[in-house]
Amino acid sequence: MKKISIVIPAHNEEDNVVLIHQRVKEVFAKLKNYTFEIIFVNDGSRDQTQAKLEQLARxxxxxxxxxxxxxxxxxxxxxxxxxxxTGNAVISMDADLQHPPELIPDMIKKWEEGFDIIYTIRTYPKQISAFKRKTSTIYYKFLSAISDVNLSEGGGSDFRLMDASVVGVVRNMNEADIFLRGLSNWMGFRRAGIRFTAGERTFGESSYDLKKMMKFAFTGITAFSVKPLYLAAYLGFIFSVFSIFGYGIYVVHSFITKTEISGWASLIMTVVFFGGLQLIIMGIIGIYLGKIFKQVKERPNYIIRSKNF
Structure with a gap:
């Protein structure tokens, strides 16, 4: 019998961990040729998540x-x-039940067909705001365009299956800002996608606020490409050429008309614009320097306080 490991991060999910365990167990009750383990990872919860997990483990x-x-x-x-x-394959999913456990048999079927990574392509239900759906689509298209990975539309979900051989590669990675959504694409292997409609959060509220989403977006962009640095260099070159060309026109105009062009407002706006552009470019360079700073310290990605295995 093959063993499937289900990895579920949990942050303040005291009301959801019991439900998702029950639904996963019901799924595997119908899969006679497989055993399973559920590895809950309590990511610094401040509620009773840990107490619920200890009770479940008992x-x-x-x-x-x-x-x-x-x-x-x-x-x-x-x-x-x-x-x-310790499984022959690992399935990662969220604890809020937006990733339906009932999709697991389809993922295992694709795995048995010989695929190493089964990723899911998320579609949103109608009750999800158009703004969230649109911004998610724009982000992944932008990430694909500006980086060296190609995340298909809706494919940026952490609901995926990885063969044990793929998980072994991930274990050996020690990146300071790990971005598994991109890594699963970057590693290659044989991949297949399955579409699913995201469910609604059963209990609690998402801890992913705008600040965390922006940080996650920058992590994804800078983890797989140096194209932003090239973009900064291209902008500097373009504006330098533009300024030389514009100054040439000004000199020619002054000689022909024997007048000077005045305009303090346009001058101030130009200074402010280029000052802002320089700060943006310095910020891009600073992000990459910060990543190098964190990487060279070689601190672990996480610290375990306790575990039951």
Whole structure:
């Protein structure tokens, strides 16, 4: 019998961990040729998530838990579960039940066909705002255009299956800002996609605010490409040529008309514009320098406070 490891990060999900365990168990009750383990990763929860996980672990042998010393983030939590998994394949999914466990048999079927990575292509239900759907689509298209990975539309979900051989590659990676959505594409292997409609969060509220989403977006962009640095260089070159050309026109005009062009407002606006442009370029360089700074310190992606296996 083959073993499937289910990795579920949990941050303040006290009301959801029991439900998702029950639904996963119901799915595997119908899969007679597979055993499973559920590895919950408590990512610095401040509610009763840890107490619920310890209770589940006492009552069900398939339930494992990892408790972080603090909140390290969603991606390190997924990696921690992968690092300690023992299955022939690993499925990562969220604890809020937006990733339907009922899709697991379809993922396993694709895996048995010989694919190493089964990713999911998320579509949103009608009740999700058009703004969220549009911004998500724009982000992944922009990420694909500006980086060296190609995330298909809707394919930026952390609901995926990886063969044990792929998980072994992930274990050996020690990136300071790990971005598994991009890594699963960058590694190659044989891949297949399955579409699903995201469910609604059953309990609680998402901890992903605008600040975290923006940080996640910059992590994805800078983790797989230096194109932003080239873009900064191209902008500098273009505006330098433009300024030389514009100044030439000014000199010619002054000699022909024997007058000077006045315009303090346009001058100030030009100074402000180029000053802002320089700050943007310095910010881009600073992000990459910051990533190098964090990488060379070689601090771990996460610290485990306790676990039951």
């Amino acid at each position: 009552n069900f042998e398939e339930v494992k838990f990892i408790e972080f010393s603090r909140n390290f983030g969603h991606q390190p939590a997924v990696k921690a579960g992968m690092d300690l998994s």
